[in-house]
Amino acid sequence: MRNPLGRIWRSAVFVSCGMLLFGGVSYAQQDTEPGHSIGNVSTEGDLIVMELADGALGKPNLFDLSGRTLRFRPEGPRYRVEIVPLRWDSDYGPQLTGAQANLQNFAFPFSGKVWNSFLVGTTGSIRFGISEKDIGPDPYGHRDGGIVLDRFDQLSEVAGKLTDKAPAIGVFLKPRMSGPHYLKELSDRVIITWDLTEPFGGLLDFTWFKTINRFQAVLHRDGSLEMSYKELTAKDGIVGIYPVPSSEEKPAAVHFSSLSHKDGPFEVVYESFHYLAVPRPQDLSCTIIKALGDRFDFLAYYSDFRTDSQEASPVSDGPIGGNVTGIGNPRHEQTHQVLESRCTQGRFQLGLAQPVWVGSNEAQEVPAEGAPVGNSHDITFYTRLLAEGSPDGKPFPYSYAVGHLGHEVGHRWSAYVSAKINGETISLGQWPHWAPGLQTRVAFPYSLPTEASTMGGGVWQDNLNGSYTQLRDFFFVPATGYSYLDLYLMGLISAAEVPDFFVLQNLTRVGKDVNGNAIFKAERTKVTIQDVIAAEGPRLPDVDHSQRKFNTGIVIVAERGRRPSHELTEQANGIRQQWIQYWETTTGHRASMTASPR
Incomplete structure (x- = not known):
């Protein structure tokens, strides 16, 4: 045989x-x-x-947006970004049992199209124009539904290369996180909330106990969006928006906490929060x-x-x-x-x-x-x-x-x-x-x-x-x-x-x-x-x-x-x-x- x-x-x-x-x-x-x-x-x-x-x-760049909200306002195909005091909806709505999210009341404009459905990844991302069956398991055998990174990707390096997985949004993309995520749709916006923990207790893990990581995305009918960070134990992750670029302009790597209204507008904009290089x-x-x-x-x-x-x-x-x-x-x-x-x-x-x-x-x-x-x-x-x-x-x-x-x-x-x-x-x-x-x-x-x-x-x-x-x-x-x-x-x-x-x-x-x-x-x-x-x-x-x-x-x-x-x-x-x-x-x-x- x-x-x-x-x-x-x-x-x-x-x-x-x-x-x-x-x-x-x-x-x-x-x-x-x-x-x-x-x-x-x-x-x-x-x-x-x-x-x-x-x-x-190199130098580390650790997450510094806890207790604040990032607001993205569209200007044509680009966005102005500003930081405002934390905006948080404590009514999460029902828990999503999978990655698929279907809107009933409106469609969200993003990356030159309007979307009445998208995928919500467990590890803090949103993807458009793709179905669950089209996304294979991550390196650990889990089906995340969102942006999937390779096992040995360094966040500092991969964050600028995610346009090939576009259109997508990284609300707080960090591999190996787990926990529930929720979706609540209103007449003019949809609210997505994650309540996650970093992996814990195992040989590959950095902690023996669950950690608290609560963050939220709000997608508005007019194409604006907000990302809010109530409490995050994790200090490394990718935050950014990744529409399909309309030109050869390179994605903009920024420090969100230091942006002013004069900066931008940006088409693809992100920040990679990370520890020292490997x-x-x-x-x-x-x-x-x-x-x-x-x-x-x-x-x-x-x-x-x-x-x-x-x-x-x-x-x-x-x-x-x-x-x-x-x-x-x-x-x-x-x-x-x-x-x-x-x-x-x-x-x-x-x-x-x-x-x-x-x-x-x-x-x-x-x-x-x-x-x-x-x-x-x-x-x-x-x-x-x-x-x-x-x-x-x-x-x-x-x-x-x-x-x-x-x-x-x-x-x-x-x-x-x-x-x-x-x-x-x-x-x-x-x-x-x-x-x-x-x-x-x-x-x-x-x-x-x-x-x-x-x-x-x-x-x-x-x-x-x-x-x-x-x-x-x-x-x-x-x-x-x-x-x-x-x-x-x-x-x-x-x-x-x-x-x-x-x-x-x-x-x-x-x-x-x-x-x-x-x-x-x-x-x-x-x-x-x-x-x-x-x-x-x-x-x-x-x-x-x-x-x-x-x-x-x-x-x-x-x-x-x-x-x-x-x-x-x-x-x-x-x-x-x-x-x-x-x-x-x-x-x-x-x-x-x-x-x-x-």
Whole structure:
């Protein structure tokens, strides 16, 4: 039977944890432009301190319109913009159950047409001239209905390019927000109100608790419109109007709070509220390696400032160096250019693509007191269970941090291989993670007695009747270890030590067991490590000659003229210590990890 997963796609890319998190992944060609130093480097104990050069990441522009109303008055195809005291209608009207809004009393003139229907996006935008079915899901699998941004878009860069999604209005466009939105139509205007929260509690999130974000748009019969901001916790988002341009005039990037009536009129006008720019990963690695030498296998960065990203947990940059074959290595092109761009002779193998903010969930030792219990992909779901299973009655600290770091470092070797079975080569993954139906029981568990690989797959119980119970799914929360296949690819166990495993295809959910575990019907294909070797060749260097000692540089990044905060130093040290313990445990003490700048 032909494998429906298909052959692995390969190229040098940014490795992403997105598939494990959301069932999909965004690929981006690895940037081979040369890296350069963006700051000064020193050491503080076992930590590396990077003080950014002045302006290295630009300047933030944080939201400053809370408690005010923006008014747009048409002058032909253009608009005058002014700020007035807050105008707010507390009667929201009925909640919209979808994105479609149909007007009964009037049509709204915008972008050279009049509209009696439009779409209201959950994440704070309005779109005209398109139906819900024409808008695909966002990168997280949600159908927003409004303007959809790519996963790694920086708000500062994408805000001026939204005319290709026009005609549209960005009332407060910020990806990943959720909550109800309401619509009330009167004889001369329609009022749309959003009551949203930023994502909370998860690995990718910046907060443990719901946040308040209430804003409103009023579309008037005469074509004027107002955007009102009653209370916003979020400080980054896109505000602007995007009619289809009638000329080649560029969209006007403005600071709304400083506009006067003399400014304009504008056709396409917007402001992007954002944090500091996301650094290039090659600039981060070059800054460290040029200062301290090519002595790091991995680099992880933590900062006391946020960057222009909607995710708190960054993807990784790699694989970079390390000469290993037989692992389905995706880095088969431009090897020399990649090494040079990262300022390494080959020692440096992978790093986080950007810093983790100290205030994010990932950087916390344990969840905040009183944090609501989330679902089975949130660490709060396991707090009691993890405490009961530990010797001192406390869960291991920094589970999000070391789980994420273990996953990204694992991408140095996994999950790229195929297997050749009965003459046919089949994929074992949905690149670059193991397929959900792959049996990937962890050899040396870290958090729980039974774990699936941090690189994907699952733990499957064969019910001997054509059905399989999913005992653990493919999500690395709480922090999980490595499967036998992972450890072989890492060069830490021999082929003979890898037990036979299997992959389930055509998974169809049919119910749950008494413990709430999902049960699937599936087709099972047995896989051996020799099947993998037949497809990829033997792992070289082999287990007797592979690298066993690794060093991670733990870097704390501060803005120009600012010393790292005590909080940042303490948390980075805590992550450093727990990372060493995690590595030793999950590799069965067959490899060692240091985290030293020396």
